[in-house]
Structure formats: C-alpha cells, structure tokens
Amino acid sequence: MAALVGTSAGRRLKRVLTYGAAVLVLVVTAFPLYGIILTSIQTEPDIRSVDVAFVPTYIETEHYQRIFDEASGIPVAESMVNSLVVALATAFLTVAIAVPAAYALHRMSVPGRRIILGGFAAIYILPTLLFVLPLFIAVVQLGLYDTYIGLVLPYTAFTLPFMVWIMGSFVRAIPVEVEEMARIDGAGLRQLMFRIIIPLLRPGIFAGLLLGFILAWVEFLTPLLFTSDLSVLTVTLGLFRSTMDIAIGQLAAATVLTALPVILITAIFQRNISEVVTAGVER
C-alpha cells in the first residue's frame, strides 16, 4: 500500500475510495430524512405496502392539506402558532438576560465570577428531571399549568446558562482597545453598552436568538409535563399526540413541517454554527 502512494494508480485508487466513502456518508445521513419526506407525499395504501418504494412516482399533497383541516383532530396550525409565540418569547427573553450577564462576567469585575461560570456549565451535567419534579409542583401551585408563561419560564431557564456561555465567547472577541478608546472619549457605561458593545455584538445576538428559538421549538419534556390542553399544544407535543393517530402520511407531513424551520436555519447558518463549535475547540 505504501509503495502505491505517489504512483498514479495509487492516487486513482485513493480518489475512488474517497468518493465511495463520501457517497456512503451522504446516503446514511440523509436517508432517514429522505424517507420521511417520501412518506409524506405518498398515499396511505402505498405507505403501508410491503413493497417499499424508494423513488417517488407521484407527489401526493393531500396529507399536507389534511393536517391544516379543522377536522383533522390535531390542530397543527394552532400548534405552530403556539410554538412560534413561545419560541420567540423565549429567544428574546433569554438573550436579553444573557447579554448583560455575559458582558459583566467577562469584562467587569463580578464577585464570584469563576463560580458563576463554572456553576452554569456544571448544571448541564445533571438530569433535567432532577429539576423538573419540584418545578412541576410549583407550576401547578402557581396556576401556570397549561399557560404560555408556564412554558416560556422553564424554557428560558433551561437555555440561559448555555446562552451566557455562547454570548461570553462573542463578548471576548471584542477587542479591549475599542472599549478603552470609548472610555477615554468619556463614554459612560450606558453609552458604552448601547453605542459600542451591542452594535459590535450584533452577529452574536443574532446567533443567540436563532439558538434560543431552535432550542425552544424542539423542546418536548416541558410541554409534555406542564401542559395537557390542546389550546397550548406545541408542535413537538402535537407529533407525539398524533403518533396515536392512524394516519401515517399526515404524521409524516407534520413531522416535515416541524423539522423544516430548524433545518432551514441550520443549513443557511451552517458556517456560523461551525464557527461557534470551532471556537469551543480552540479554547
């Protein structure tokens, strides 16, 4: 093998192996996604046929229309609105709390700074249910069961420590010189924050909003335990409620629509996500 490297035959073999592996990886990662889309555009009898079709011969949009019908039982449209409201509220609330905290923790002297940052990271080691047992009692006793607030507050709290960390990496990327210049020019803290820091943090804030939105959109345990009424049904919970249903095509269509926003955001901002992860490695 080693002798082959460098000869043209060896190089060709290597090339073939590379492309073979690339195709294999592509198929294995994408196939389940492809499968659910395929299921969502086939008729129910074809979905249930033992002769599994791997290439669509037609496109059936009926399932997509059906799930938006009033009569379909699972209010998909309402659940999307619910999730949108809750996810947007969570994203803005989390970022609004996380940005000042991250700035203060990294650029000002806060007593117990290391303990706070360490504690925020350590929290993620523990199972969520450890915190959810008493929270469930609290939510019921405070009358927040089956309300938007009963979802937004836990979502925000569950996302917050992570968000402070992510925002921290953006804060640290701001050169200290910029702040010193502004200070010398006589800018107070408020001016510094609103005129200098927040504009410079804009890409980070944007990334944080996307992240907060996604994490709230996909959350399942909280709505499962803290809601039961269809009027506050979220999209992810809707999927589970409909697994009891018999219409596989409709379930597939609803799944595609639930995953779509997140997949689109990820595909579009793929580079930014990689950057955040890369920054994590370099540290």
Place this chain on the structure above:
Amino acid sequence: MTPQAQVVEVRAGRTRRRGRLIAAAMVAPAVLVVCGVYAYPALSTLAYSVSKIDLSPRFRIEGFVWLRNFINQLTDPHFWQATWITIYFGVMLCLLTVVLSFLIALLLNKTFFGRGLLRVTVLLPWAVPPVASGVLWVQMFHAEFGFLNGLIRAFGGEGGIIWLGGSTIALHSVLITEVWRWIPFATLFILAGLQIVPKSVREAAAIDGAGSWRGFRHVTFPLMLPVVVPVVIFLFVWAMKVFDTIFVLTRGGPTRGTTTLNFLTYRQGFVQFDFGNAAATAYLLSALTVVVIAGLGWMLARSRKLAGM
C-alpha cells in the same frame, strides 16, 4: 501623596465600587433565574428523596423517611437493570459516535469535489428536533413497511426484523437513532480539532516513514485526544439524559428493555406519581453521571499534558 492625588484615589475607589455594583446588577437576573430554576428545585428534590410524599388530592410531604427511598432503589432489581442499561447505552453511544465521526471528519478534512455539500448534509440530523427524529426512525424501523426492512428485501434478504420488538434489539435501535443524531456535533468538533493539528506535523511523520495507520496511531490520535475527550464528555452527559427518542420509539419497553435511569425517573415521577422514589432515582443518576464525568475530566487533564497543550 498630594491632596489632589488623594481625591483622585478616592474617586477611583468609589467608581470601582460603583462599577462592581453595576456589574453585579447585570449578572443578577441570570443568577436569580438559575437559582430559582436549578438550585431551589435541586434542593427540593433532595428533600423529596428523603420524604414520603402524597400527591392526591394535593401535594403534601407526609413525613421524613430517612434513606428509605434510596434503599428501595438499591434493593430493586429493576433499578439495577436500568442502571446497567444506562451505562451500556452511554458507553456504546460514545464509542460508536466517536469512531464514526472520526472517520467522517478525516474524510471531510480531505479536499474533493462536493465536500461543501457533504458538510451541510452531515450537519442536518442535528437540526431535526428529537421528537421528529423519533417519528422518522419509527418509520425506518417499522417491521412490515419500514424502510430498513424494505432495504434488506431490496438486496435479497428476508427483511423480517422486528426492530422494536425485543428488549435487546429495541435498545440498539434507540442507539442507532441517537448515534445518527449526534454524529453531526461530534464530526464538527473533531474536524475543527483536525484542522488545528498542524498538517506539517503529520507530513513530518509521513516523511519519517510512518504509514497512514501508524501516522494516525502515533501522531494524529494522541494529538487529538484533548479534542476527543470533551466530545466523549458531551456525549456521555447526553446519553444519561436521553428521553425524547425513547419516549417516542419504545416508551421504555418492551419489558423495560429501553428503560434507562432517566426514563425510570420519569416513570416513577409522572406515571406512578411516586415523587419520593423518583427523586431518589434522579439523585442516584446524578451521582453516576458526576462520577463518570470526573473520571473523564481527569483523563482530559492527562491527555492535555501528554499532548503538550
């Protein structure tokens, strides 16, 4: 010190104190939220774990039972079954995900036509909400008209595997789903690490006559350990918490085959409404996680030293 300098000094002290106060005020909301939603509940759960709790008609702590809830767990064969399943699941998830992701990362580290497309595709499973990935894998695993059996039949096999039927095979089906979901994150992380390991180091090894495998074994792999161990830590923590996939695919069955400690906590808490035992299980799971993570953290420190970072 001149009087002026003294004035300046006092002022500076005052501003510093003021600055610290403002900084504390900026951190306070985050700390308060975290205390309210993590610290206070964690302590409450600790109290539950040594209490007898009545939930109907309303929540009431009936009395202090010492360590009875913990002893209940530690003497219950179901608890130990769940513990072994959890450990096996965690180890397998880390092992499979890291090996596959390392291979994919090595591939993506080469230059070839279509690499950009592959990078995006590899990321996609990460973007699928866990519940949605559960639903789509239910469709893949379906015994009669699922895609996996269909694929096996297309290649001439019998394709009659009941993926979610037995407790062992169901556990591995859940494992496949989770590995698929976590490959994107691990690949991205390892790829970023590979790009940091200077190419010149690997080239130097190649010139010294180290073949592909030996170069990997003695040069790339040790240098990559400080990157791989954090990935393992992430994955293990995740494996300890996995819930959505199990809930959608198997509900912890068949015959408790996919009931991890986390899922056992859920069942005790929100199916049997036995908060005392659920709290004890949650704490035992936390202890298991902390012990493993501490071990991995020690390994990380060592590997950093070995890699000279």
